[in-house]
Amino acid sequence: MADKCPLIALFGKTRKEKIMKKFFVWMGLIVFCICALPAYGQNKIVFDDQSGKQQMWRTSWAAFGQRLSDLFAAEVSLSALKAESKGGNLLAITPKSVKQEFDNVAVQWEGIVQEVFPPAHPGCRLAMKAVPLKFKDGSQLVLDSLKLHPLGDNQVSWKSVKVGDTVVFRTTLKGNAIFGVVVVMHIEGGFDKGLYGNGVSSGDTLLQISTEDAQLLKVQGKGPQKTELK
Numbered sequence: 001m002a003d004k005c006p007l008i009a010l011f012g013k014t015r016k017e018k019i020m021k022k023f024f025v026w027m028g029l030i031v032f033c034i035c036a037l038p039a040y041g042q043n044k045i046v047f048d049d050q051s052g053k054q055q056m057w058r059t060s061w062a063a064f065g066q067r068l069s070d071l072f073a074a075e076v077s078l079s080a081l082k083a084e085s086k087g088g089n090l091l092a093i094t095p096k097s098v099k100q101e102f103d104n105v106a107v108q109w110e111g112i113v114q115e116v117f118p119p120a121h122p123g124c125r126l127a128m129k130a131v132p133l134k135f136k137d138g139s140q141l142v143l144d145s146l147k148l149h150p151l152g153d154n155q156v157s158w159k160s161v162k163v164g165d166t167v168v169f170r171t172t173l174k175g176n177a178i179f180g181v182v183v184v185m186h187i188e189g190g191f192d193k194g195l196y197g198n199g200v201s202s203g204d205t206l207l208q209i210s211t212e213d214a215q216l217l218k219v220q221g222k223g224p225q226k227t228e229l230k
Contacts, residue, residue, distance in 0.1 A: 061109040065131025065143050068182060071097050078139035078205060081186045091187075094180025102173045103181040110168045110220065111146060113161055123149035123214070124161060133207070141207055148214035157216040166221040174212040183208050 057064035075095040084091055111126030130144040148171055150158050161167060175181040185206045 058105065058107050059109070061111070061128050062131055064107070064109075065129075065133065067101070068098070068143070069131070069133045071095060071101070072184070073134045073136055076135050076184060077137040078135045078141075078184070078186070079137045081184065082204070092179070092183045092185045094175070094183045098182050099175065099180055104172065104174050106170060106172050108168070108170045108217070109146075110166065113163050113165045113167060114145065116161065116163060117149075121149070122155045122158065123147065124158065126167070141205065143207065146209060146211070148211060150214040150216070151212075154213060154215050158214070161216065161219065162222070164222070165219050167216060168218040168220060169214050169216055171211045171214040173209070175210050176212075179208055179210050181210055183210075 057067045072095070075097060076093055081091055081093060109128070111128045113124050114127040115125040117123045117125075125145060125147045128144055128146050130142050133141045133143050135141075148169065173181050175183075185208065186204055
C-alpha cells in the first residue's frame with residue numbers, strides 16, 4: 001500500500017502532536033534570541049558624547065583644554081568681568097558647569113618640569129601643551145601651565161625630579177576654601193605671580209586650576225629637551 005500523502009499525514013496528526021510541535025518551534029526561537037543578544041551587545045558601540053569627552057580629558061591635557069574652552073565660550077565673558085572689576089576689585093568666576101564636570105575628578109597627564117618649589121612648600125610648576133581658551137565675548141587666553149603640590153608619601157618620589165624632566169603624573173582636580181576648581185580672575189594692575197601663579201596670566205586676567213596631591217607615575221625624559229606634549 002502506498003505511503004500516505006505528506007499533507008494527509010500532517011493534517012492527520014493529533015491535536016497533542018501539533019501543540020508539541022509548536023512548543024518546540026517557539027522554544028528554539030527563544031533559545032536563539034538568548035544566545036544572539038550577548039554577541040549583539042558585544043559588537044555594538046554605544047558612545048555618549050558627554051561621557052566620551054569626559055573620558056578623553058581625564059587622560060589628555062589637550063582634550064581638557066578644549067572642553068574647558070567649550071564651557072567658557074558658553075558662559076564667561078572676559079569683557080564683562082573686566083567691566084565689573086573697575087576700582088581694583090578682584091572678581092573671580094567659576095562657572096557652575098565647570099564645577100560640576102571637573103571638581104573632585106582624578107586625571108592623568110604629562111608635562112615638563114618648569115620650576116621646582118623649595119622643600120618648605122614641595123611641588124613644582126609644569127609647562128603643559130599650549131591650548132587656546134575662547135570666551136563668550138571672543139576673548140582668548142592660552143592655557144600652558146599647571147602647579148602641583150604632592151602630599152604625604154607622594155612627596156618622596158618628586159624630590160628627584162629636575163627642571164626639564166618630562167613627567168607623567170596623576171592628580172585630582174579640586175577646589176579649595178579660596179578658589180574654585182577652575183577660576184577666572186581679573187584685577188586692575190595685574191597679579192603677583194608668586195602669589196597667584198597657579199595657571200596662566202594674560203595682563204590683568206588670570207586663570208587658575210586647583211589640584212589636590214600629585215602622584216609621580218613616570219619620568220619619561222631627563223633634563224632640558226624638546227618634548228611633544230599631549
